[in-house]
Amino acid sequence: MDLDLAQLRAFDATVTAGTLDGAARALHVTPSAISQRLKALEAATGRVLLVRSKPVQVTGSGQSVLRLARQVALLAADATRELSPEDGDRPVTLPIALNADSMATWVLPALAPLAGELAFDLHREDQEHTAALLREGRVMAAVTAAADPVPGCSVTRLGGxxxxxxxxxxxxxxxxxxxxxxxxxxxxxxxxxxxxxxxxxxxxxxxxxxxxxxxxxxxxxxxxxxxxxxxxxxxxxxxxxxxxxxxxxxxxxxxxxxxVLHWQQWRLRSPSLDRVADAVLAAARRELDQH
Amino acid sequence: MDLDLAQLRAFDATVTAGTLDGAARALHVTPSAISQRLKALEAATGRVLLVRSKPVQVTGSGQSVLRLARQVALLAADATRELSPEDGDRPVTLPIALNADSMATWVLPALAPLAGELAFDLHREDQEHTAALLREGRVMAAVTAAADPVPGCSVTRLGGxxxxxxxxxxxxxxxxxxxxxxxxxxxxxxxxxxxxxxxxxxxxxxxxxxxxxxxxxxxxxxxxxxxxxxxxxxxxxxxxxxxxxxxxxxxxxxxxxxxVLHWQQWRLRSPSLDRVADAVLAAARRELDQH
Incomplete structure (x- = not known):
């Protein structure tokens, strides 16, 4: 299948904003440009990717494409940063799912030192359900009770x-x-x-x-x-x-x-994601029960 | 339409638990008893009230019946308390929608003195969206930005x-x-x-x-x-x-x-709901900006 970056970005932005209008505002294009790119992406993949409800809903096929879109976006942003740091000013956005109690206690202090360079899009879910957001392609990493890796993800035990x-x-x-x-x-x-x-x-x-x-x-x-x-x-x-x-x-x-909590993340060589994982794992070693 | 209290209770419990199995556990009956009551209620109303997804979803017609079911349950619980206080030990459950910042600041201390006699089922939503939960029959009262009353509700300005x-x-x-x-x-x-x-x-x-x-x-x-x-x-x-x-x-x-926040609640003479409203309004007068 032929990949078109502008189409993937339009799809990603539409899911993020929940509406075509919101995606258009975020990408500084017209809603009709977003709509055309979505149609072209659906034609190229031969699948319906989005239900046009308010907010839009990602179909099963759409989940695979969403994950692809976000992986490509992360790799592209990482590469931009490496090639021309002056253009790489705009931080990479990392969608991460956290259970509520981890977000309320040990995770934010761990992420704070990176908050000037990365943008954190935190999702709050029960620890039994954060892995579902990973499976759906909505987040790149999750603090989760699930010890079995989501397909395409690596798992590290964080502690209890x-x-x-x-x-x-x-x-x-x-x-x-x-x-x-x-x-x-x-x-x-x-x-x-x-x-x-x-x-x-x-x-x-x-x-x-x-x-x-x-x-x-x-x-x-x-x-x-x-x-x-x-x-x-x-x-x-x-x-x-x-x-x-x-x-x-x-x-x-x-x-x-x-x-017992685990860190699951996409298997992807991304310096941004690796820095987050390092920070989270170091904090977990200090703050969670290790026995 | 012929009202059957057991059917309304089964419907309320199914929406609350999200599944027929959960409703069966809560009401100490079999899942098949729940299923039969739901079918009978749908036959009596001539409407599909629930989509049997996981969790179940309330249809448009179901919203009206849900609201009715919860109003009847509240009135019945209030009456039980008045008629025989010794049987009225089991607290009335009050579903209430709060915006996140109100829940995090002034509302919990206001409700605490009532927490031994009433059970609070708090729902957290954006202040622009709490009124929707009231409209759907999910909650009996809401702290909301909406100054226009939801049909069947009264509105009181709380402050800013x-x-x-x-x-x-x-x-x-x-x-x-x-x-x-x-x-x-x-x-x-x-x-x-x-x-x-x-x-x-x-x-x-x-x-x-x-x-x-x-x-x-x-x-x-x-x-x-x-x-x-x-x-x-x-x-x-x-x-x-x-x-x-x-x-x-x-x-x-x-x-x-x-x-600016408002208190909206069902128009219903319920001593339980009135006590909550009094506590919330008194706290709002102290804690919110009144000008």
Missing amino acids: MRYRPMATAAFAARWLPDGVQPAALARAPVVVFDRRDDLQHGYLRSRGVDPAAPPLHHVPASADYITAVRLGFGWGMVPRQQEPPGELVELDDGGAVDV | MRYRPMATAAFAARWLPDGVQPAALARAPVVVFDRRDDLQHGYLRSRGVDPAAPPLHHVPASADYITAVRLGFGWGMVPRQQEPPGELVELDDGGAVDV
Whole structure:
């Protein structure tokens, strides 16, 4: 198939912006130029790549082409930087998927030293689902619970985040005065991140409690989740990296759960991506549990 | 149309869980019982209410029925509480949509005193899009930028959040040594929340700068957004309620933008919903700009 860089760029920009108009603005061309390039790319590949909804949706075939488009863009940007540093001023944009708790704790300080030269397009997803964004070609790298490599990706073990059931002392005294008894756990309010967060449910099941029994508060932002536990909304599974010093008590010595995280990235010799991987891996060695 | 409470509950639970299996677990019945109730509800309404995808998707007709189901559930739970407080132990679940910055700042402390009696199912959305969740019947109330009432809802003005362009002093010295000149703004990295966040783009346009020009970092979590600005990833529009004391400098005296927020809720005499509204309105009077 004949590759046309302008067509791939139009496709990439349309997926990024979500609309043809947005892509046109980003690339400084008319929406009709974007539309023509998309049609030509679909003709060249013989596939429908995008559903023209708002926002556009990438088809199964479109995922392969999106990944190709982004790989080519990254390699081209890296080459531009090497050949003529003065033209390479515009940073390469790296789409990366992170689980919410990693983004809220150890990843941003690791990326900060590179933020003047690279542009980070961070996507927030549950650690069980970041790998899907990699598979769909939406991101170049991901912090993920998945140890099996996504096709075309390499995997490195980062280490573990240890979650423990915690609450304020006042909450524990009110709702769990005799400790984590099943009858009390079935009534004590729980703070859950979102519908995909199974950590609290897993702990309840391990103690013989139906996770549908207690009242649930859903607080779908990492820092706000900790705030809700601190404010006494309920108990929750709190990672060591986010424990507010001295404010919470551990409810159950035997209740810790280790979530092991991996770094997956496209197999691609890109100096930009390699620098990010080096920074993330070094931070993980310091900040995550290595045993 | 003949209302069947068990059918409405099955429909509500399926949308909440995303799958028929999840709804079956939540209601302690078999998946086939859920499936039969959904079919009966669709037969009774003469409409397809759900696309059986994973997760299920609510159709246009389904949105009206979802809203009805949740209104009935709230009224029934309120009535149970009044008639027999001892059976009313199980808290009413209130789905509420919040913009990320409100969730990260003033709303959780306002809701905390009610968290032992009510269960909060918080949804995080851009303030321009929380009203859509209300329209779809997914939430009973929303903090939203929309001043026009969603059909069937009441609106109360909450007050304003004032956003100002800010960065670290080191960032300003490196990237904007002569202040907010268009040429410098076109090169200085910007921290943007997500693709729906137009605050930074709006400021750039007001200064005659193409928002497509500077490098963008996307950091889609409210507390993490502030962290990224503090770590020097870029400049960003920071609300007064989230300013880390003394750490950031204001880049432009004339750059403030006020986002006016409103509380919209179903018109429904529900003591539970009224208590939440009272708590939110009282906190807004204290924490938001009232002028």
